[in-house]
Structure formats: C-alpha cells, structure tokens
Amino acid sequence: MTNSPTRLEILGKSIKRAREDQDLTQSQLAKRADTSRLSVLRIEQGSHVNTDTLVKVVGALGLEIKLLESGE
Numbered sequence: 001m002t003n004s005p006t007r008l009e010i011l012g013k014s015i016k017r018a019r020e021d022q023d024l025t026q027s028q029l030a031k032r033a034d035t036s037r038l039s040v041l042r043i044e045q046g047s048h049v050n051t052d053t054l055v056k057v058v059g060a061l062g063l064e065i066k067l068l069e070s071g072e
Contacts, residue, residue, distance in 0.1 A: 005046070009045075011043075012043050012045055012046040015057065015058065018061045019040075019061060026041055029061070032060035033056040033057045034056060035056055039053050039057070
C-alpha cells in the first residue's frame with residue numbers, strides 16, 4: 001500500500017518550488033510575507049498552518065490560490 005501525498009503536501013511542494021524558482025530562502029520569503037521562517041517550513045512540509053499565513057506566503061510569491069467547487 002502506497003501513501004499518496006495529501007493536498008497540503010502537494011501545495012507545500014508547489015510553494016517550495018515557486019520559492020526556489022525565485023531564488024529565495026525560507027527566511028527571505030518569511031520576511032516578505034511578514035511571518036516566521038518556521039511557518040514557511042511548515043507550509044512546505046505540508047503541515048497544517050493558519051489560513052491567513054498561507055495566503056500571505058502565497059501572495060508574497062506573487063501567486064494566488066484558486067478555490068475549486070467540489071460539486072457537493
């Protein structure tokens with residue numbers, strides 16, 4: 001049985017890739033987002049974080065989060 005990555009883990013990897021593509025360290029991104037390096041680390045690892053923090057980090061990268069309708 002394989003463990004599929006969670007949505008948070010997939011999002012975290014995408015954020016890490018975007019950060020690295022912009023040649024930013026976790027500390028530099030944290031400063032841009034007005035948050036801690038630990039928060040950036042937790043996001044990149046796919047850990048649960050405050051939604052406001054996630055939005056700030058995504059915004060600091062010049063990205064946006066698109067919400068999808070689940071059809072439910």
